[in-house]
Amino acid sequence: MASSSTSNVYVHVIEDVINKVREEFINNGGPGEAVLAELQGLWELKMMQSGAILGPIDRSAGLKTATGAPITPNPVHDLNVPYDGTEEYETPTADLLFPPTPLPGMVLTPLHGVARTPLPGTDGSSLFDDSVGGTAITANEFSSSNNNGGVPDIKTGVGRPNPYMQPPSSWLNQRPPLDVNVAYVEGREDVERGSSRQPATQDFLVSSGKRKRGDFPAQYHAGGYIPQQDGAADFLSDVPKVVQGSVQQTLSRIPQLDGPIPDPYDDVLSTPNIYNYQGVVNEDYNIVNTPAPNDMQAATPAPVQNDIVDDDDDEPLNEDDDDELDDVDQGEDLNTMHLVLAQFDKVTRTKSRWKCMLKDGIMHINNKDILFNKVSFSVLLLSFPFRPYLHLRLSLVLVWRINLRYFESYSGNRRIRILILMV
Amino acid sequence: MTTFELYRRSTIGMCLTETLDQMVSGGILSPELAIQVLIQFDKSMTEALETEVKSKVSIKGHLHTYRFCDNVWTFILQNAQLKSDEGQETVDSVKIVACDSKLLTQ
Structure with missing residues (x-):
């Protein structure tokens, strides 16, 4: 569930996006207003289903957009109005406009975008x-x-x-x-x-x-x-x-x-x-x-x-060797539970205390979306037995991982292993 | 104008991506247009967060992992407390991904 303010912002964003791409949809042989309306409808529907938008607000917001087609909770049906048949997907216009290229490219593109954040x-x-x-x-x-x-x-x-x-x-x-x-x-x-x-x-x-x-x-x-x-x-x-x-x-x-x-x-x-x-x-x-x-x-x-x-x-080094950190990582990814997406202004560290100023972020915490304009967080590094060497340890692990990625074909990273052991 | 694709991983971004995927594979939307919509989303989301959102949050916790790669900070916090206007949340672990805000102003 989302708080009402978050929901409002989401509605605002949806409207904003829809309004700004309207031109593209209508001009230059675009698919037209109806498709745009369908996009908006589907999007909002999904948002409601995920609980990120509160239903009633969404509906009123949809009406406010004044696109001419009133948005109802199940907008897909509404969108059929401009079309004659219900099989809008098979209209000749659609076929003409979109020769059967799209699937592979499209499916990949947004995902690539998402993966822009580094994925080693x-x-x-x-x-x-x-x-x-x-x-x-x-x-x-x-x-x-x-x-x-x-x-x-x-x-x-x-x-x-x-x-x-x-x-x-x-x-x-x-x-x-x-x-x-x-x-x-x-x-x-x-x-x-x-x-x-x-x-x-x-x-x-x-x-x-x-x-x-x-x-x-x-x-x-x-x-x-x-x-x-x-x-x-x-x-x-x-x-x-x-x-x-x-x-x-x-x-x-x-x-x-x-x-x-x-x-x-x-x-x-x-x-x-x-x-x-x-x-x-x-x-x-x-x-x-x-x-x-x-x-x-x-x-x-x-x-x-x-x-x-x-x-x-x-035993020889393995990809799984580094361990506890990764376990946590994978756990995060699998559950995709608590995630904060933001921009950072400043990240500082004094000894083991980190202070970060973030802004313009979205948090997804406990299944709840929270938007924030500013966040400060200070965290204490978990104490490791050899805390002073933590950086070294981490960087070595990193180096080793890079090695492994690039030179997968050999695993004699014994020197690194030794250094890690020494640390 | 630079935009971050960061927010596409949020709920709203994922919903949009799914919608676009669905429409493109249904053949009613061209991939190019879908990408334009995504880019517009990046802009609108960034803008909305700047202008529409005023709330502040503070997070405290134990830093389990930190990583700075390609101008992106990633932190994994454990036992984190998140205080916002709307209350306080406690989570076992939270992942924070942050892009450099200076990149937007360039």
């Missing part, structure tokens, strides 16, 4: 589609090289039934190490790939320090590969191998360095331990210069690594 999911998924297409070629390259290599541990290649794995393994070749051993970087660049790719790598190195939101798509589309964001230690562990062994074999032997596969529940089991092991190495940044990774890489014996897999008891 939308962007993310579309980008993800792109990413799959974009990396397809390199993925093939990789697999062919893997076959030709005839490397002893080819099992690693075979054990990848999941196409998700391919993109990471392809751009992995171009992934620069993020830190520590610059000498290795250059050596690797010389050996593994032409100097032509070096600029891209360096771009990435520069931008990886401070990453803007826009960087993801740009880098991705420009380079055709996705830069590794989640830690380079695993790569460093490979470098010595390049020095030691033949380049080709090394290349083909490293299909995926960044942890288990995106669909962990299916794939972790079927994927040989080498990935997992390297994942563990990734997490320990101190281990980079120790000989241990070299040894492991050189031998690549599967059985040995099984032990290590066992102690990789971290």
Whole structure:
């Protein structure tokens, strides 16, 4: 139910809209006054049904509009008057004016409008589609090289039934190490790939320090590969191998360095331990210069690594990991209960106290619509155990989510995970 | 003139959207015209809130989530108390979505 004042404003808005679009309806071969009246009637009917407009007020308001057609509580019937038949939907005029285009476009348009407020999911998924297409070629390259290599541990290649794995393994070749051993970087660049790719790598190195939101798509589309964001230690562990062994074999032997596969529940089991092991190495940044990774890489014996897999008891990151916040979010969306739509003038925060000035808003609270001209609200941040780090925690979760959206195909975000744990 | 599509998520906006959907799929309204009606609604609603509505509301509660993305603030408050002229409401959690009012004046 709505209060009478809210109802009045709603009636006012309806009238205002109807009056202002009247011209469009009548001129330029528009559908005419009758359709407009039907629009108004239906709209008001729905409003009454939802309880947002109080019935009697609406009726009087409808009469006040003086459109010539009196509005009754069931206006659809009234609107038939200008037409001869009751089947107004099938009048030839309508068919002429509106060839059978509208359905798909129309149904989408208003919804798009509604979704203008940011919906990360939308962007993310579309980008993800792109990413799959974009990396397809390199993925093939990789697999062919893997076959030709005839490397002893080819099992690693075979054990990848999941196409998700391919993109990471392809751009992995171009992934620069993020830190520590610059000498290795250059050596690797010389050996593994032409100097032509070096600029891209360096771009990435520069931008990886401070990453803007826009960087993801740009880098991705420009380079055709996705830069590794989640830690380079695993790569460093490979470098010595390049020095030691033949380049080709090394290349083909490293299909995926960044942890288990995106669909962990299916794939972790079927994927040989080498990935997992390297994942563990990734997490320990101190281990980079120790000989241990070299040894492991050189031998690549599967059985040995099984032990290590066992102690990789971290379950891989999932979309559901972040958790309590989302639960609340979804709850909100599902119930669509209490919602405030407004414009903000000012949002300030002092420590954990937020103060916001909003204006021109609509609240839908307890099934009641309340309009307001101004609202101030001050809220206290819920106390978290580590409150000072809350921002960091949130932003990390955000970063991780962005990562996941854009780079759905890999899930080795272990570095972020570690940071979160540390926080 | 810039308009916010924000208010389309309100009751009145949803009702209008449904109506337009219905009429367009019934073939009696062209999609273009329907969009024009929606845009007009955005304007009228904004205007009406500015001129017709004078009430003030204050909200207090625990901030559960805050998010600022693309100039839109989203807050999720828990145990919120909303005081308005018409009384006081208490809700377990409320979601607040707010666009930047400065964008309208540009």
